[in-house]
Each structure stands twice: as structure tokens, then as C-alpha cells.
Amino acid sequence: xxxxxxxxxxxxxxxGLVRSELKLPPSLYEALTVFLLLSIGLKGGEGLAKQxxxxxxxxxxxxxxxxxxQTLIAFGLLxxxxxxxxxxxxxxxxxxxxxxxxxxxxxxxxxVTRNIEFEPQLAIFLAVMEVPxxxxxxxxxxxxxxETNWRALGHETLLGKGVTLLLGGMAIGWAAGPxxxxxxxxxxxxxxxxxxxxxxxxxxxxxxRQTDELRQRxxxxxxxxxxxxxxxxxxxxxxxxxxxxxxxxxxLLATLAASASYIAVPATMRLAVPEANPSLSLAAVLxxxxxxxxxxxxxxxxxxxxxxxxxxP
Amino acid sequence: MTLQTEKRTVLxxxxxxxxxxxxxxxxxxxxxxxxxxxxxxGQGSRGVRTAAMDESANIRIEVICTRxxxxxxxxxxxxxxxxxxxxxxxxxxxxxxRPHKF
Numbered sequence: 001x002x003x004x005x006x007x008x009x010x011x012x013x014x015x016g017l018v019r020s021e022l023k024l025p026p027s028l029y030e031a032l033t034v035f036l037l038l039s040i041g042l043k044g045g046e047g048l049a050k051q052x053x054x055x056x057x058x059x060x061x062x063x064x065x066x067x068x069x070q071t072l073i074a075f076g077l078l079x080x081x082x083x084x085x086x087x088x089x090x091x092x093x094x095x096x097x098x099x100x101x102x103x104x105x106x107x108x109x110x111x112v113t114r115n116i117e118f119e120p121q122l123a124i125f126l127a128v129m130e131v132p133x134x135x136x137x138x139x140x141x142x143x144x145x146x147e148t149n150w151r152a153l154g155h156e157t158l159l160g161k162g163v164t165l166l167l168g169g170m171a172i173g174w175a176a177g178p179x180x181x182x183x184x185x186x187x188x189x190x191x192x193x194x195x196x197x198x199x200x201x202x203x204x205x206x207x208x209r210q211t212d213e214l215r216q217r218x219x220x221x222x223x224x225x226x227x228x229x230x231x232x233x234x235x236x237x238x239x240x241x242x243x244x245x246x247x248x249x250x251x252l253l254a255t256l257a258a259s260a261s262y263i264a265v266p267a268t269m270r271l272a273v274p275e276a277n278p279s280l281s282l283a284a285v286l287x288x289x290x291x292x293x294x295x296x297x298x299x300x301x302x303x304x305x306x307x308x309x310x311x312x313p
Numbered sequence: 314m315t316l317q318t319e320k321r322t323v324l325x326x327x328x329x330x331x332x333x334x335x336x337x338x339x340x341x342x343x344x345x346x347x348x349x350x351x352x353x354x355g356q357g358s359r360g361v362r363t364a365a366m367d368e369s370a371n372i373r374i375e376v377i378c379t380r381x382x383x384x385x386x387x388x389x390x391x392x393x394x395x396x397x398x399x400x401x402x403x404x405x406x407x408x409x410x411r412p413h414k415f
Contacts, residue, residue, distance in 0.1 A: 270331040271332065271335065
């Protein structure tokens with residue numbers, strides 16, 4: 001069974017590749033992003049209201065270490081095997097150490113469609129895994145120098161639109177609880193799939209625009225864009241096992257680890273490491289890794305999670 | 314009746330929206346008193362900038378000020394941003410009224 005949201009993605013991709021007139025207004029794409037982030041946050045927050053928060057802290061530490069580790073591995077691979085310059089390698093590594101909300105939304109939707117449960121704190125993992133990779137990426141280029149304006153960068157990454165909406169939605173969901181959220185459910189929960197489908201249509205269009213760069217640096221971008229998420233997915237599964245997550249939780253953590261950022265990190269890296277070529281990272285993330293994860297990756301991570309947990313389908 | 318006008322210079326900068334905040338901070342620090350920003354699309358040596366998402370969005374900033382100020386800003390931008398960012402900037406002479414504003 002192929003998910004309808006994936007079909008929307010393929011429609012956008014095909015429309016873009018044949019250069020159709022298909023186009024969504026930029027403000028709609030923005031609005032859908034806000035909707036998805038709030039919706040994911042609310043759901044996570046609602047789940048958190050039912051459990052103690054203190055035991056979560058070591059888990060958050062573990063997924064942050066995971067993000068740092070992924071960035072360092074990606075940097076090493078790109079420097080040694082990919083022969084990229086320091087700035088390009090560090091910038092791209094930061095993209096792969098960080099996470100993608102769209103991939104997370106597709107993964108969560110994939111699990112929900114199949115009635116597979118996952119832990120509510122995965123939404124917090126999404127928020128905290130965005131930041132460490134950015135910091136590591138900058139240190140890899142600049143070292144720990146006085147020139148870097150850490151305050152401004154911290155502000156940019158911690159209070160960027162994504163993290164603010166996600167954590168804000170989570171705080172609202174946690175404070176309001178299931179009863180408080182009930183009136184909002186028709187909008188934020190029931191419409192989630194429809195909004196995700198429209199969003200994926202635009203993602204297909206965005207991905208179709210990466211073909212030029214892929215034609216030029218195809219071998220490096222495609223091989224790294226597929227190998228890195230597989231490697232990160234395995235690390236994510238290991239981390240999930242360590243944290244004692246359910247099969248759904250392990251699948252989603254692997255999906256998060258395998259995903260690569262295409263909103264927060266490009267914007268921050270553009271400012272912090274302007275000499276890195278932004279189209280290189282975006283082509284790999286959007287042109288290869290994003291489609292790979294949503295079409296092939298998620299089912300593979302789920303299968304692996306079941307093997308690890310000793311569950312038979 | 315002839316309108317009383319004075320000469321000033323318009324500095325126009327077309328660049329990536331990613332650095333909007335930085336540019337506005339720079340303008341303020343150099344003493345520029347006002348500016349206008351619009352979203353922009355186009356094509357250049359850095360490819361098509363479609364404005365479909367933040368990463369490919371452009372802005373166009375216009376500042377009306379004295380010639381000396383405009384040249385100072387342009388020199389500063391040239392030194393700091395031309396190497397690594399998609400940026401086109403140019404000066405034009407214009408005639409304005411209400412000179413105390415610029």
C-alpha cells in the first residue's frame with residue numbers, strides 16, 4: 001500500500017520535471033509549514049502531559065550526542081571520500097547531522113496509518129536534534145574563534161521559526177492537556193493529512209528543481225545522499241534500542257536521524273559559513289536524501305526496528 | 314510654479330533574503346535613516362531565484378541618501394558580501410523634495 005501523501009509528492013515531482021505550470025503560492029507553503037509544526041508540537045505536548053518529564057532529560061542528552069556524532073561522521077566521509085573543501089564538507093555535514101520536519105511528518109503519518117504507536121517525546125527529539133549539528137558544523141570550519149558571534153547564532157538557531165513553533169505548540173499541548181485541546185482537534189489533528197498532502201505536493205516541486213546540480217556533481221551527491229541516511233538510520237536504531245523505545249519509536253528516531261535539514265540549517269549556514277556552496281547541500285538533501293527516506297528509508301527502518309526488537313510482522 | 318527639488322542618490326541592492334537582517338543592521342550602524350524592501354525574483358550568475366522557498370528568495374533594498382553616504386554603504390557591502398553572496402548593487406541620481414528626510 002502506497003500512502004496518498006507520497007502520491008502527492010510524486011505528482012509535484014513529475015509536474016516539476018515536465019515543467020508544468022503547477023505552482024503553489026509561497027504564502028501557502030509558509031502557512032502549511034506553520035500548521036505542520038504546531039500540529040506536531042501539540043500532539044507531542046499532549047502526550048507529554050501524561051508522563052513525568054525528568055526521566056526524559058537523559059534521553060534528550062542521548063539524541064543530542066547522536067546529532068553531534070552524525071555530523072562528525074558526515075564531515076569525515078565528505079573530506080576523505082568526497083574530497084570536498086573544509087567549508088563545503090562542514091556545511092553539508094551540519095545539514096545531515098540536523099533533522100527534517102517534513103521527513104518526520106511523513107514518518108509519523110506512515111506509523112499512524114498503520115496503527116503503530118510511538119512515544120510522544122519524539123517531537124521533542126525533533127526540536128533538540130536541530131541545534132547541535134549547526135554548532136558542530138560551525139566549529140569544524142572556524143574552530144572555537146572569537147570572531148564567531150555565538151550569541152547571534154544561538155539566537156538564530158534556538159529561536160528560529162521551526163524550533164519556536166514546535167516547542168511553543170508542545171508547551172500549549174502540555175499546558176492545555178487533552179481536554180483543553182479537544183476543541184482544536186478538528187483543525188489541527190483531523191486536517192493534518194490533508195495539509196501534509198498539499199505540503200508534499202510543493203516538496204515534490206522543490207525537489208524537481210535540484211536536477212541541475214545533480215547532473216553536475218551526481219556521483220558524489222547521490223552516493224552520499226543515500227549512504228549517509230542509511231548509516232544515520234542505523235545509529236538512530238541503536239540509540240532507540242539503548243533508550244528502550246517501542247518499535248514505532250525506534251522507527252521514528254531512525255527516520256529523524258536519517259533525515260537532513262533543508263530549512264533551518266541552510267539559512268544558518270548561509271550566514272555562518274557563507275563561503276560554502278549552498279546549492280551543493282540542498283541538492284543532496286532535497287534531490288536525494290529526502291525522496292530516498294520517504295520512499296525507501298522509512299519502511300526499511302521499520303523492518304530493521306522489528307528485527308532488533310525481535311518482533312515478527 | 315517650479316517644484317523645489319534637491320539631488321540625492323538612490324542605492325539599490327538586490328541580494329539573498331538570507332542576509333536581510335545583517336544588511337539592515339549594517340545600514341543602521343552607518344547612519345542610514347530609511348529604506349524600502351520588496352521581495353524579488355530573477356535570474357543571474359547564481360541561477361534562478363524563484364522565491365519559492367527562503368533559500369532561493371531575493372530581496373531588493375532601496376535607500377535614498379546623500380551621494381557620500383551611498384558610496385560609503387556600497388563600499389562596505391562590496392568588501393563584506395560580494396565574494397560569497399548573490400548581490401547586485403548600483404547608484405542612481407534622483408531629485409527629491411523634503412530634503413530633510415534623506
